[in-house]
Amino acid sequence: MDLENILIDSKYEYYEHALDSMIEGVIMVNSKAEVIFINKAARQILQIDTIDYVGKKVVDVVPNTRLQNVVESKKPEIDQIQSIGKTKIITSRIPLLDDQGNLKGAIAVFRDVTEIQRMAEEVTDLRRIRLMLEKIIESTDDAISVADKDGRVVMVNREYTKLTGFNEEEVIGKPATIDIAEGESVHMMVAKEKKPILGHRLKVGPMKKDVIVDVTPLFVDDKFVGSVGVIHDVSKILSLSRELEEANRMLRRLKAKYTFDDIIGNGRAMQIAITQAKKVAPTRATVLLRGESGTGKELFAHAIHNASDRRNNPFVSVNCAALPEGILESELFGYEEGAFTGARKGGRIGLLEEADGGTLFLDEIGKMELTVQSKFLRFLQEMEITKLGSSKTKRLDVRIISATNIDLEEMVKAGKFIPDLYYRINVVPIYIPPLRERVEDIEPLVKYIIRKLNQEYGRAINGISSDALKVIKSLPWPGNVRELENFIARAMINMDISEREIKLSSLPPYSGTYKGTLKHEGLKKSLAAYEKSLIEEALKANKGNRKETAKSLGISLRTLFYKMEEYQLK
Template sequence: MKEKINANKDKWLQEIVTQKEIQSTLKSIIHSTDDAISVVDEKGLHTIINPAYTRLTGLTEEDVLGKSPTIDIADGGESMHLKVLRTGKPVHGVRMRVGPNRKEVIVNVAPVIVDGVLKGSVAVIHDVSEIKYLNEELERVKERVRHLESKYTFADIVGESRGMIIAKEQAMKAAQTPATVLLQGESGTGKELFAHAIHHASKRNNKQFIRVNCSALVDTLLESELFGYEGGAFTGAKRTGKKGLFEEADKGTIFLDEIGVMSLNLQAKLLRVLQEKEIIRVGGGSPVNVDVRIISATNIDLKNAVKEGRLREDLYYRLYVIPIYIPPLRERKEDMPLLVNNLIRKSNQDFGRNVKGILPEALNILLDYAWPGNVRELENVIERAVINMKLSEESILPKHIPPLIDLYEVGIIKEKLISDSKNTPFADFDWGKNNLKNIKDLTEKVALINALKSTNGDSLKTAKKLGISLRSFYYKIKKYNIKKIYECK
């Protein structure tokens, strides 16, 4: 009997030792984590808290252990520990305030079940302010990644015309070198698209790509943005100074758009970057080394700018290492179908539409236009056309295309009307003294007359050719009193 008691005693002692070892191990784990943790037993009394809990709530083991979990609730609400003990179910993401400082936290509590019996609960408590900080930090990182990444690649450049093929081939070769690139072309031709693609295909693609519009800032602001400044360099300057964009773009690429408007003072500083690979901050004296690939762009003739004294000749030759000419849209009309279909797909994504394509009659209208705003203007027209369509319509029709008339086109129409016909009813039209509405009316009138002549005065065929309803056709005929001015039949 005595031996049996001793055996049971040894067994109980071993179990106690084992439980203590388990509890000690559990406590070590809980204490080692940076998450605030509290543990209560089946009676709802605190048995364990860790240092992170004390840091978060301001409550020590002396304040908490052996006491109800309501001890740490600042607003007198329900304890999540007690709720879990009552229901046997975990709770997640509960916001509450804890401790003397009423710290805002998010609480997750899980039941502790041993052999099917509820033995207590464990709470993990997260600081809301820390979560907010981490979310903000994540957004900053995301923004930095967006800033680092070039938006476009060569696959995004649409065009199979000879001019575009040559431009893309030159840009691809340029991407494999660290040489300075000069992108030349009218506004809206896609110079920034090429700059992004060159950076993306270069060895610098894991570093910064920074775009600077040289015409968007006054001279003094542009200087401090590009080259940075030392503390106290001017009124309102940060005491610690500020890095410029050339320093930010170190080991990466800086894209200087509209380089032709830069002042001669800044041109001298830019020349130093190109020649010496260094900058001097505003208000500073010591040079700062920078390793930056410069891509510049212009829509003006830089040779003329040199002749007129608006551009330094030495800077011109530093910029003109790899010149790439991007043709205007009017010089690559064969790319129009590709561009239009690509822009339709983009508009479908942007506006949640399902437009299949464009009818030949509508495409012909686009092909007949000179596109002074180039691809940027075409994108605007396609977006407006898609928006103008009914949800049931699948193809862009002539009626969906907004009026393609501007002062550039008016000049062409004026030349065409006046050059070869003194006997037309518009020969005496004073182009200089009429506003845009009168010019548009005249253009519409000419279009109606030409269409009537081509259909031998057939009203139905004329309306169909112009892409308007018969009712609208008769309204315009009456509006312009066309038959009294010009006999169409």
């Protein structure tokens, strides 16, 4: 071999190595569209295992190639998308011409863009998701801020700028402390603790607006990536709270709805209670209604008022356990303007004053705070009130009916209830028996409930079968009439629209642990265990959300807190 041929071979080998080192695929053909060279990247992309491709027509090696078209047309095709099986490539095909414009062949240079396209689609999806997220947080009435794992602000909405006074440019990329006027950044606290922080009070912006902040950590694949905060304007909350108070106040001032004719009970125990209530109704004596939850204490309070000479005067009802701590005193006695932070302009009359000439029904009086008990005792002794923030007294004529489902005597012993107040409200105690002590009343109660629910649900149930009624009579009903009504409601919902009678098969599963007749000495323990299990199940079903749990159980949030504390539930 002469030197020239050696040099040509060496040069060809050099070019071959150079082309094989490229990440792009390269295919070269001659003027007859026959393969001259395919580099390593092209062979991998095209999955060509054989080396016997030189001299073959390119369409026989790469079936859907267009290199032969470029050879025929002598026109380049730049950045074309092509599919090879599941692989996507972007390719440019260029004709090779000599100085006189004669065709020497063509070359295709291409790259696998399958992964790049997937990533581009993911980026597009992420952009779409981000845009959707931005639209969502922009549409909410709450101020929202989002911070990264280091506590730097990455996103805020329009309500945030309204509330804090800071625009996006001023806060994005800055530490979450930038908008704090007084207090500590909750985003920073969550970044350290990796736990949600709710109800944190602080002040934001140049106007030092009072806000309540809830911040929740964000985790991706169990890795902390940031936090999202919802900022509530306290002034709006107070305004809504005042509106709610007004609505509740209007509801409380409604006339008593029920009379003794509405009380269903022919059994001896219930008749004793009704007789006592009818005897005391015409007097102004203070009444204490005692009985378990759901026995109908409020029903008795309405009936007593309507059977008295006060029937045309106000009947005001308040649940001592439903009002937040510290609110009951101002609700009962009223307040003057400026008496405390958030006090309404012009002040407000209390529930006692609203009930002047009529009746005030205090439900769950055992939950009344000791400080309020003391002031309420003074009212019962003097029949005079003094508003919060005032020194003036006002004499009232109010009849008090109280109700409780807890042992007040034990509370007195424990120092949780003032003895003198206990004696003042316990002038005429009336015990309302639980449902298990008046089994004979279950049948008329069931029939009444069916008629009531027929109206509510638009059904036409005529009655209940004897075997279904027998089962209902055998159950303990710790929730009493309220629980019985819920049970019948579930049975009716289970029934086909064409059915006219509640049958044994219609009854829902009973979640209690009742077996046989409960013995008197074990009654309290059995009921406590049952109540505890109901609360545990409700907490689990509502994923620990106490507000929803209280709602599903049909009790106030405050009562739920007391029960959780009593049963040591977390």
